[in-house]
Each structure stands twice: as C-alpha cells, then as structure tokens.
Amino acid sequence: MSAPIELPKWADVSLVPVLAVIVAFLVAGLVVLGIGESPVRASILLVQGALGSGEGIGYTLYYATNFIFTGLAVAVAFHAGLFNIGGEGQATMGGLGAALICLKLDFLPWWIVLPLAIMGAMAFGAVWAFIPGWLQVKRGSHVVITTIMFNFLAATLVVYLLVNVIGKPGSMSPETRVFEASAHLPYLHEALAAFGITIPQSPLNLSFVIALVASFLVWLLIWHTKLGYAIRTVGHSPSAATYAGISIGKITMITMAISGALAGLLAVNEILGVQGRLLLEFSSGYGFIGIAVALMGRAHPLGIILAAILFGMLYQGGTELSFEMPRVTRDMIVAISGLVILFAGALDGLIRRPMAGAFARLLKSEG
Amino acid sequence: MEIYATLIAITESGLRLSVPLIFACLAGLWSERSGVVDIGLEGKMLAAAFAAAAAASATNSAVIGLAAGIIASVGFALIHGFAAISQRGNQIVSGVAINMLAAGLTALVGNAWYAQGGRTPPLEGDARFQPLTWPGAEIIDQIPVIGPLYAHILSGHSALAYCALIATILSGFVLARTRFGLRLRAVGENPAAVDTAGVSVTKLRYAAVIIAGVLCGFGGAYLSLGQAAGFLTNMTAGKGFIALAALIFAKWRAWPAFWTCLLFGLLDAVAIRLQGVVVPGIGQIPVQAIQALPYLMTVVLLAGFIGKAIPPKASGLPYVKER
Numbered sequence: 039m040s041a042p043i044e045l046p047k048w049a050d051v052s053l054v055p056v057l058a059v060i061v062a063f064l065v066a067g068l069v070v071l072g073i074g075e076s077p078v079r080a081s082i083l084l085v086q087g088a089l090g091s092g093e094g095i096g097y098t099l100y101y102a103t104n105f106i107f108t109g110l111a112v113a114v115a116f117h118a119g120l121f122n123i124g125g126e127g128q129a130t131m132g133g134l135g136a137a138l139i140c141l142k143l144d145f146l147p148w149w150i151v152l153p154l155a156i157m158g159a160m161a162f163g164a165v166w167a168f169i170p171g172w173l174q175v176k177r178g179s180h181v182v183i184t185t186i187m188f189n190f191l192a193a194t195l196v197v198y199l200l201v202n203v204i205g206k207p208g209s210m211s212p213e214t215r216v217f218e219a220s221a222h223l224p225y226l227h228e229a230l231a232a233f234g235i236t237i238p239q240s241p242l243n244l245s246f247v248i249a250l251v252a253s254f255l256v257w258l259l260i261w262h263t264k265l266g267y268a269i270r271t272v273g274h275s276p277s278a279a280t281y282a283g284i285s286i287g288k289i290t291m292i293t294m295a296i297s298g299a300l301a302g303l304l305a306v307n308e309i310l311g312v313q314g315r316l317l318l319e320f321s322s323g324y325g326f327i328g329i330a331v332a333l334m335g336r337a338h339p340l341g342i343i344l345a346a347i348l349f350g351m352l353y354q355g356g357t358e359l360s361f362e363m364p365r366v367t368r369d370m371i372v373a374i375s376g377l378v379i380l381f382a383g384a385l386d387g388l389i390r391r392p393m394a395g396a397f398a399r400l401l402k403s404e405g
Numbered sequence: 406m407e408i409y410a411t412l413i414a415i416t417e418s419g420l421r422l423s424v425p426l427i428f429a430c431l432a433g434l435w436s437e438r439s440g441v442v443d444i445g446l447e448g449k450m451l452a453a454a455f456a457a458a459a460a461a462s463a464t465n466s467a468v469i470g471l472a473a474g475i476i477a478s479v480g481f482a483l484i485h486g487f488a489a490i491s492q493r494g495n496q497i498v499s500g501v502a503i504n505m506l507a508a509g510l511t512a513l514v515g516n517a518w519y520a521q522g523g524r525t526p527p528l529e530g531d532a533r534f535q536p537l538t539w540p541g542a543e544i545i546d547q548i549p550v551i552g553p554l555y556a557h558i559l560s561g562h563s564a565l566a567y568c569a570l571i572a573t574i575l576s577g578f579v580l581a582r583t584r585f586g587l588r589l590r591a592v593g594e595n596p597a598a599v600d601t602a603g604v605s606v607t608k609l610r611y612a613a614v615i616i617a618g619v620l621c622g623f624g625g626a627y628l629s630l631g632q633a634a635g636f637l638t639n640m641t642a643g644k645g646f647i648a649l650a651a652l653i654f655a656k657w658r659a660w661p662a663f664w665t666c667l668l669f670g671l672l673d674a675v676a677i678r679l680q681g682v683v684v685p686g687i688g689q690i691p692v693q694a695i696q697a698l699p700y701l702m703t704v705v706l707l708a709g710f711i712g713k714a715i716p717p718k719a720s721g722l723p724y725v726k727e728r
Contacts, residue, residue: 069510073517121497179707180716182497183653186444186646187700194700198693329501365517369638373509376502384488384499 043390046397050390051341055334055382057389059348062377066370075363087358088351094358096226096240102343102350103242103307106249108328109346110256111301113337117260118293119273124170124185125301125325127192128163132302133309134196135162137214137316141204144218151221156248156306163302164295166192171294175287181294189325197318204316213317223310243311245303252300253339259296269293301325323372330375333382349375413553415674420562421632423670425450425641427569428624429648430655430662431576432617437657438580439613440593440719441489442496445481445503446621447645453478453625455511458525458636459518461532467630470532471565474629475622481507482618490610493723504645512638523638525629534563534631563631568623570663577659589613593717596724606724621645650703653714669699 045054067077088098108125115122122128135158143151170184199205200212226242260266271279272289279286308320331349335341349371356368381389429446436443456477461470481503488499515523539560546556580586589609591599596606628644629636651669655661676695683689706714 069513073514123497123501173704173708177708177710179704179709182444183649183707184704187650187704190643190646190700191697191704194693194697198691201693202691326501326505329498330505333498364520367513367516367523369509369512369516369523371509372505373513376504376506376509379498379505380484380488380502384494384496384502385492387492387494 043387043394045390045394049393049397051336051338053393054386054389055336055341055345057393058382058386059334059378061381061389062374065377066374069370069373070366073365075366080359080363080366083359083362084352084355086355087362088355092238093240094354096238096242097354097357098347098350099246100240100242100307100312100350101353102346103246103249104304104324105327105331105346105349106253106343107300107303107307108324109331109335109342110252110339111297111325112328112332113335113339113342114256114260114269114300115293115297116332116337117266117273118269118289119276120171120290120293120297121182122167122185122294122297122301123182123326123329124167124188124298125304125328126321126323127185127189127325128166128298128301129304129321129325130189130192130196131166132159132163132305133316133320134199135159135302136305136309137204137217140217140221140310141214144221146220148220148222152223152310155221155310156303159302159305159309160299161302163305164299167298167301168291168295171291175290181290193319196316200316200318206315211317214315216315221310222314223306225311241312243307245307245311248303248306250343252303253343256300257339265289265292301328327372327375330378330382334378409550410553411678413557415678416671417557417561418677419667419671419674420558420566421670422673423666424562424566424569424627424631425624425644426648426651426666426669427573427663428620428627429645430651430666431572431659432620432624433649433652434576434580434655434657434659434662435589435613435620436617437652437720438593438717439589439610440596440717440722440724441486441610441614442500442721443485443614443617444497444500444649445485445507445645446617446648447641447643448500448504448507449478449481449618449621450625450628450645451504451511451639451641452481452507453622454629454640455515455525455625455636457622457626458528458629459515461528461630462526462635465530465532467532467534470630471534471623471626474626475619478622478625479615479618482614482621486611486614489723490607490614493725496721496723508639511636515636515638523636525636528630528634532630533634534565534627536561536563537567563627565623565627565631569627572620572623573659573663580659585612590717592724593719596719600724600726606726610724624648647699650699653703653716654699654706656714657717672696672698 070077070080088094111125112122136155139155139158166188170181170188173179173184174181204214205212206215223243223245227237227239229244230237268284268289271284272286276286304324309316327349331342331345334345352371356371360367429450433443433446453474457470457474460473461467485499485503488494489496512523519525542556542560546552588599588604592606592609600606628640647669651665652662655665672695676692679690680692
C-alpha cells in the first residue's frame with residue numbers, strides 16, 4: 039500500500055487503529071456540535087443504548103455478527119493483497135442461496151435444512167467472488183472494478199427473481215414466503231431457554247456462535263496452514279511466491295472464494311436467523327462497513343471481533359440515540375465508518391509517521 | 406407516428422438521464438488519466454447535490470447552488486487528492502471512504518437541518534435550472550418528423566445539460582491537443598519521465614483531481630437542481646459507478662465516454678419506459694435485465710471478450726520521487 043513506515047509491531051496493531059478511531063470520533067463529534075447537539079451527551083446516550091440493558095447488548099452483538107462476517111471477508115482478501123469490495127453482492131447472493139434451499143426443502147427437519155442452507159449461502163457467496171477472481175487471473179480484469187459491478191448485478195438479479203420467480207404470489211412487496219420453522223436458526227434466548235437460562239429477547243441468534251467459529255477458523259487458516267502461508271506470501275511478495283512455486287492465480291481464485299463464502303454467511307444471520315424470508319437490501323451497507331472493520335482490526339480475527347463489536351455498539355447505540363436525539367440519525371454511523379476507513383486506511387500515514395518519529399526518538403534517548 | 410413520438414420521448418428522457426453520467430465520467434477521465442484512481446465519483450456527486458440544493462434553497466439562486474455544489478465536491482476531491490497524492494495512501498480505500506462519508510454526512514446533516522427525512526425543501530423557480538426553450542420550439546414542434554427533433558432533443562434541456570456537452574468538447578480538446586493535457590496524460594502513464602522533464606507530478610495530479618471535483622460538482626448540481634427539485638437521500642443511486650463503468654467502456658477517452666454515457670442513459674430510459682409493459686408475443690420484458698446491461702457490458706469488456714480496456718499505466722500508483 040503506502041511506503042513502509044517502521045513501527046514496533048504492538049504499536050502497529052493496537053495504537054494505530056485506536057488512534058484512527060479516536061480521530062474519527064473527534065471529527066464526528068465536531069459534526070454533532072455543528073448540527074447543534076452536545077457530542078458528550080450523544081456519546082453517553084450511545085453507550086447507554088448499546089450496553090445499558092441486556093436487550094441492548096443482545097442487539098449490539100447481533101449487529102456485530104454481521105460485521106464479523108463482512109470484516110473477515112475483506113481481511114482474508116487483504117492477506118492475499120486483494121481488495122474485495124463486493125461483500126454487498128456476495129452477501130446478497132448468499133441470501134439467495136440460503137433462500138432457494140429453504141424454499142425447496144423446509145419441509146425437512148432442521149438438522150438437514152439448516153446445514154444445507156448455510157452451505158448454500160456460503161456457496162453462492164463464494165461463486166460470486168470466485169468469478170471476479172477468475173476473471174482477474176484468466177482475463178486480466180481488476181478485481182476491484184469487477185466486484186463493484188457484481189454488487190449491482192447481484193442486486194438486479196435478486197430483484198428480478200423476487201419479482202418474477204420466487205416471490206410470494208399475490209404479495210405486493212418483493213419478498214419470498216416465510217420459511218417453515220425448521221429453517222429458522224434459533225435465537226440465543228430460545229437456545230439458552232432450552233437449558234433453563236433466561237436472557238432478554240433480541241435478534242441475537244446462533245449465527246453469533248458461527249461468527250466466532252469462523253473467526254477461529256480464519257485465524258487457523260491464515261497463520262497455521264500451508265494454504266494460509268501461501269496466501270500471505272502472495273500478498274506480501276508476489277515475486278517471492280512465484281519463486282517458491284506458489285501459483286498466484288490459483289491462490290487468488292481460492293482466496294476470493296473463501297472471502298465470498300464469509301460474506302455470504304451474513305445471510306445466515308439476517309435471513310435464517312432473523313427475517314425468515316428473502317427480501318431486498320437485507321445487506322444494507324454491512325459489506326462496506328466490513329472494510330472499516332477489517333482495516334481497524336488490522337486484518338486479524340481477534341481485532342476484527344473487537345472492531346465488529348465497536349461497530350455493533352455504534353449501530354445499536356446509534357438507533358437508540360436517534361430516538362432521544364432525532365437530529366442525530368443513524369446515518370452518522372455511516373459517516374463514522376467513512377472516517378475510520380479514511381484514517382485507518384488511506385490516511386494512516388498521518389498517524390503512523392509522527393508515531394514512527396516518536397518511537398525513533400525514544401529509542402535514541404534510551405540507547 | 407405513435408412509435409416515432411415514443412422514440413422521441415425515450416430519447417429525450419435518455420438525454421436527461423445521461424447528463425450526470427457524462428459529468429461524472431469526464432471527472433473520472435481527468436482523474437484516472439493523471440494516474441489517480443477515483444471510485445469516489447458517487448460520493449462527490451452526492452455531496453455536490455446536497456450542497457447545491459441546500460444553498461439554492463437558502464438563497465433562491467440556482468447559480469449560487471451550483472457554486473456551493475462545486476465547492477463541496479472539490480472539498481471531497483481534495484481529501485482524496487491529499488490521501489492519494491501527498492500521503493501516497495491507497496486510492497481505492499480513500500475512494501470508498503469518500504463515498505461513505507458523503508452518504509452519511511448528507512443524510513445526517515440534511516435530516517438535522519430540514520427534519521424532512523434527509524430531504525431539502527422542494528425547490529422551484531429561480532432556485533432550479535429550468536429547461537431552456539430554444540427560439541420557435543413550440544411552432545417548429547408542429548412540423549412532422551423534424552419538428553420534435555428540434556423541440557425535444559435539441560431544445561428543452563437545462564443549461565447544465567448543455568454544459569455537459571461543452572465539458573466534453575473542452576475535455577477532449579485539452580487532453581488531446583494542449584501541452585497541459587499531454588503532460589497530464591504522461592503523468593498517468595509514466596510519472597518518472599514527466600518528473601525528469603522538470604514538471605511537477607504532484608501539481609499536475611492535484612490539478613486533475615480538482616478538475617474532477619468541479620465536474621462532479623456540475624453532475625451533482627444537475628441532479629438536485631435540474632433533474633429533481635431538491636435533494637433526496639442517496640439520490641445518486643449508483644450513478645457514479647455507472648459512470649465508472651462508462652469510463653472503462655470508453656477506454657479512458659473523452660468522446661467515447663460521452664457516447665457511452667448517452668447509451669447508458671438511453672438504456673435507463675428504455676428500462677423505465679418498459680416497466681410493466683407487455684410486449685405482444687414476448688410477454689413482459691424484465692426491466693432488470695436492461696438495468697443490468699451497463700454493468701454486464703463493462704465486465705465483459707474488461708475481461709477482454711470484446712476489445713480490450715487498458716487503463717493508464719500508472720493509475721492507482723502513488724509517485725515516489727527517487728532520491
């Protein structure tokens with residue numbers, strides 16, 4: 039990306055993203071001030087809304103689940119030096135994959151339908167990312183542009199199918215019928231109730247557990263498998279990868295498919311967990327915020343989980359905030375994500391250069 | 406005659422729909438020809454549309470609105486330029502950030518200021534760019550065949566629509582025929598050579614980014630002051646990305662960009678026209694198939710199945726002077 043700026047590793051993974059978020063929040067605070075509200079009161083309301091009640095925490099983690107999936111998707115591609123901005127489209131296709139299985143097979147018991155639907159979501163997401171990867175390798179078209187185009191193609195395809203093919207007959211809104219109960223991924227409050235534990239009701243469902251497992255698997259894949267090593271090599275130095283006999287093309291296509299499968303999992307949370315039917319625009323920008331999450335989490339699953347929870351808090355807290363302060367709508371979270379992407383991504387030199395200077399002086403005075 | 410009138414109507418609305426595409430596409434042309442990849446066209450247009458509508462509603466002047474739109478768009482362009490040129494940051498990341506920032510801020514501020522769900526108050530009269538009626542258009546309209554061409558295709562658009570044509574002529578001429586244009590294109594292909602010749606890469610790239618900002622300003626102002634009567638949340642609705650597609654389709658050249666945008670605008674108009682229409686013998690034509698065409702065509706073209714689209718060689722690469 040930018041010219042290398044040497045920093046101790048701990049500072050790179052913790053201080054840089056934290057400072058980027060602080061700067062982003064300061065700018066957002068100025069905006070809140072500019073529209074005539076108190077940033078301090080807004081922050082307090084936001085944190086209260088996100089963490090002040092069991093229900094709030096449930097919602098926070100439910101939103102975080104989406105961000106973990108899309109953040110992981112972007113991060114895996116980052117490791118291979120690829121930029122997948124097609125998370126939206128891949129999640130949309132994931133929803134289609136899950137919905138097709140549910141519509142055909144939801145008369146079967148849950149232990150057949152649910153695993154198949156989850157695999158369907160992953161497979162459709164994977165294919166939607168694999169094609170741009172394949173096109174880059176075989177035909178030389180850049181993944182960034184192709185994935186942007188594929189976002190729109192996925193959106194129009196799903197509109198077409200919902201309006202003309204799989205939509206609920208006689209319904210005016212473009213959505214499928216509601217799936218049978220066997221195709222519903224249990225809410226966490228339902229699942230825990232089975233063990234006699236009561237927690238407040240929220241849309242938080244077993245997808246959150248899937249997200250944690252996926253994070254662990256991504257960590258295992260990237261740092262503890264041969265494939266992960268190859269992915270990182272391609273990302274760090276394509277020429278070294280070639281000398282080592284790693285096929286860049288193959289790794290590009292595999293990485294894109296994994297990335298797409300992770301983005302497709304977003305549909306598991308939204309479609310199988312909450313909506314129980316396929317509808318339009320359920321991915322509502324989560325794919326793009328995943329870029330902020332991946333940048334902030336420094337493409338590490340642990341960092342991504344933390345960043346995802348932060349964005350989950352912003353989403354949930356932002357919703358509550360907009361009830362208390364109608365002038366501060368949830369659009370603010372989109373703006374904050376933009377700022378985080380800017381300061382943790384494109385402008386991170388602004389933060390890293392002075393820090394590198396400070397560390398150099400520190401070392402000098404010690405030595 | 407019925408079919409002819411329909412054709413004229415579709416062409417007329419296609420022209421209107423293509424105007425913002427032309428501005429955004431030319432903006433992308435300038436930026437990318439200088440080696441700065443710009444996927445933030447969407448965000449810049451959105452910011453401009455909002456600023457233009459807000460200023461026009463405050464001052465009741467479309468021209469002041471346009472100026473405000475240009476200022477807002479250039480502001481975002483400078484953020485992108487600073488990240489991409491001075492900070493040598495990742496240009497795609499910066500573009501994504503610009504888009505999200507613009508989408509979030511316009512909706513947030515719009516809602517806070519006007520409390521109408523992110524809309525600006527409806528604009529009318531001098532606060533909008535009204536269609537210009539050419540002399541005698543109403544009388545000439547009566548002449549069969551040629552009349553409607555004059556009255557609806559040539560005449561009857563807002564001043565900004567004619568600006569789009571002028572912008573194309575200027576962009577094509579300056580990029581292809583002037584020293585500035587040659588240097589700018591060179592900076593997108595081989596910045597080191599330009600630097601060796603003693604010309605500042607940084608200045609040229611900033612100039613290109615600012616021109617892109619101005620053009621997106623026109624595009625955004627057209628959306629909220631010409632096509633619509635005020636700002637709506639996310640009113641660019643992907644137009645910046647269609648413009649990007651058109652830019653690739655036009656292989657980074659001004660006049661092909663113009664024609665491609667006209668084509669994409671026409672496709673959009675056809676799709677709107679065919680909504681719910683049942684064609685005898687074929688049945689209902691899926692509107693989505695037509696809407697998907699620009700994206701599909703771009704993917705196919707990029708993949709080299711019809712011709713080959715090769716971007717400027719140094720696009721996306723920050724320039725580091727060797728010491």
